[in-house]
Amino acid sequence: MSDPARQACIVGVGETRYAKWGGITDASERGLACQAVANAAADAGLDVHDLDGVGSFADDRNLGVLIARDLGFRELRYAGMSWLPGGGGACGAVGAAALAVEAGQADAIVVYRSLCQGQHYRFGSAAASVGQLPKPGLTQASNLLEAEMAFSLPFGMFSAPIAYAMVMQRHMHLFGTTSEQMGAVAVATRAHANRNPRAVMHGRPMTLEDHQGSRMVAEPFRLFDCCLENDGACAVIVTTAERARDLAKPVVRIAAHAQGAPGEYGWGPFLDTNGSDDLYAGGGANVIAREIWAKSGMVPGDVDCAQIYDHFSGLVLLMLEAFGFCEKGEGGPFAESGALAWPNGSLPNNTHGGSLSEAYMHGMNNLNEGVRQLRGESTSQVEGAETCLVTSAAGVPTSGALLVRD
């Protein structure tokens, strides 16, 4: 372990307003990134000019070296972009920042995600236009992603719901998971969003009947099994324990973090459906789960609440199983028992409303909520919360972080 005085802590969380897809027209995506970073610095009680590192993931368009200049950082000492795909990267980007801070490469790193899809393109749906030629034929792939997608796009696997519906269909086949059990995830999350004024779905209650009545997108996923698409930005600031103790808010330590996937996982099922049932219907998250428990010395029973990436309701179940909150295949009954619902569940999950009901920020907002829970600032506060597991997406090479109150 590195110098305890340099141990990585999250000291600031910030976001812009969240709006539905295309709903922000009075600021650029780059401007939103700057707002979120500034808000996180203000939350920490840090001068934004004192930040000295930037990190992001999922090919964020808002290049860190430019954002650092835009905001007037005095120096840039760390610029890190994660190769973890899409929603797999938020915790990994924060983990990389933690390593950099602990190693002394930088002292205060901001990790952010800005998404203004109405001004650019819908993440994950550009796929439908890739490779369209005047006449069907072979074309030169412009990059490795496009080359891999040659084995999915010509067959109409155009969007993430299609790929992950196939994963859940297999999970249902193996373990008897039901649509109602996935609905239990979505309903609990929506209830939390209805307590959180930041949430895009605040003021829009949803029952299990509403869930069951929503239109089918890609079986077994109904509309309300799928996350939102939003405009906004979100940021967290990582610094050393020594510095954190001089700042405004209660200190939240990153007790453990991990990133990765089994070796043969590749990009995950969005591009490649090979591998064992354990791999395919397990979401590839066993590696990060093993690492986080080993590094933290904790067990699932030590965790007070969780913010588990919910691109799709069902994928939350895979992550719960991978981390051992329930047995393999028992994610559905676990959710159906009410375990994920605040305040009475054993593991209140996505207490901000998650990607299903707060905002789709590729999971950066899960980190913000994890920090707020440990500061006692959540709108669905878990009483006395001392530990919170935050994860990025199952179904791609992913990442996670175990946060603890200092």
Added chain:
Amino acid sequence: MSERHFPDLMPSPGVTRESLPWWEAVLQGRLVVQKCNACGAERHPPCPCCARCGSHDVGMRDTEGTGVVYTFTVVHQKFIPGMPEPYVVASIELDGTDGLRVVSNVVGVEPSEVRIGMPVEVFFEHMSDELVVPRFKPRR
């Protein structure tokens, strides 16, 4: 002219040095998987080298063109004009391989009747004289 199920506007594959032989085989009406010429390990999609022995001497071998539905989804969205609605995207586990799977479609059956474990066989949809796409039907 073979039967058509999907429109011309479906995305065309972007190919690389590694994947071109797979698509060229399909153009000839053969469904293949990559095989290492040094150690015999098979994989899909095709890669530059063998993950088992490290050899870059990799080639293709014909499959039987039959398999079973490993998993699938019935898609209820219409992305491109002329697409069937709903349509089935499936992962097909290929017979005679060590569990290798390809993403494709299952047609020639009501989408509501597709099941995991359903035996299927390949057919080749001629999208143009330059592109053929392998899709599957229930095995006769």
